[in-house]
Structures are given as structure tokens and as C-alpha cells.
Amino acid sequence: MRVVVVAVVAAVAGLVGLASGCGGGSPGSGSGSVTYYRDVLPVVTARCGGCHEPGGLAPFSLVSYDEAHPRAGLLAASTRAGEMPPWLPAEGCGDFEGSRRLSAAEIAIFEAWADGGAPAGAPTDAPPSAPTASDLGPPGATLDPGASYQANRPRATIIAAS
Ligand code: HEC
Secondary structure: OOEEEEEOOOOOOOEOOOOOOOOOOOOOOOOOOOOHHHHHHHHHHHHOOOOOOOOOOOOOOOOOHHHHHHHHHHHHHHHHOOOOOOOOOOOOOOOEOOOOOOOHHHHHHHHHHHHOOOOOOOHHHOOOOOOOHHHOOOOOOOOOOOOOOOOOOOOEEEEEEO
């Protein structure tokens, strides 16, 4: 007996229709030279941090200056080339909820930072750090539906069994 199970990865497919333009908000870079803490870290946190953070699936973290600044040129090159963040849908082929495509302003921040020598800036300029899973602590409540049930959207479909 052979059973083929295909995972239906439903995490991405939310089409947003005519809603606002893609690319999301663009953190203001303000005046003066582009610095890590004020300009780069907010973009990294929003767009790279889920993978490029300690314990993430990417091979290095970008949420610390020490790890990010030696790679400033690489960050600029990979974002300019559209290689990072990974996002396969072709541009102009619909707006997707959760799109990882960077705005031109975000790409320009990486470029300007690398061109300016990748300065750290003042740590006090850093945005407040978002809570991580380990910051959340134990759940405040645990709910039990009382009986087993089938979720509306199965995450796996059996397409062949013999
Ligand atoms: C979905 C996860 C994910 C996100 C989001 C992501 N990365 Fe990556 N990144 C990876 C992985 C995985 C690798 C390692 C790829 C490999 O080794 O082939 C990588 C590699 C890189 C590299 C090294 C490329 C090279 O040629 O060696 C750079 C630079 C990079 N990422 C920058 C970024 C930046 C900047 C962002 C955010 C704007 C970002 N990444 C967002 C997963 C991610």
C-alpha cells in the first residue's frame, strides 16, 4: 500500500485583490548618513528577521550589528538583485498578503548603508524589539473544545492510495 500525501501549504495564497500597493510601509531614513540602528535594523526586523535571527533557518543573523555590518555589501547586492528576501511570484502578477518583496526605498537603505561604510549609529535609535516566542511566557488560558473535530482547511490531502 502506497500513500502519497501532499502538504497543502496554505500559508501564502491569500490574494489581496485591489488593496493597497505592495511593498508595505517604508521606514523613513531621515536625514544624515544611513545607520544600522536607525535605518537598517527596522527593515531587517520586518523583512529578514524571521530567518536571519539566532535560531532562524538562515545561516547568519542580521539582527545584531556585529553580524550584519561585515556583510553590508552582500546585503545591498542580494536585495538589489531580488535574491533576498526569497519571494518567487513575478512582480506585477497580483498583490499577495504577506509579500516579502522589498520596496525601492527599503532596497535604497541597504545600498546607502553599504556605500556609507556601514556605520552603527546610536543603539538608542533602535526600534523597540518585538517580542519573541520565548518572551511570551506560558499561556494565560488553555481552551479544550471537549471533543475532537475536523478543521475546515485540511493541511494535507491524500491524492493516491493503492
Ligand atoms: C524566508 C527566510 C529568509 C528571509 C525572509 C530572508 N532570508 Fe536571506 N537567506 C535565507 C537563507 C536560507 C539563506 C542561505 C541561502 C543559501 O545558503 O543558499 C540566506 C542567505 C542570505 C544572504 C547570503 C547570500 C549569499 O550569496 O551568500 C544574504 C546577503 C541574505 N540572505 C540577506 C537577506 C536580507 C537582507 C533579507 C531581508 C531583506 C533576507 N535575507 C531575508 C533565508 C531568508
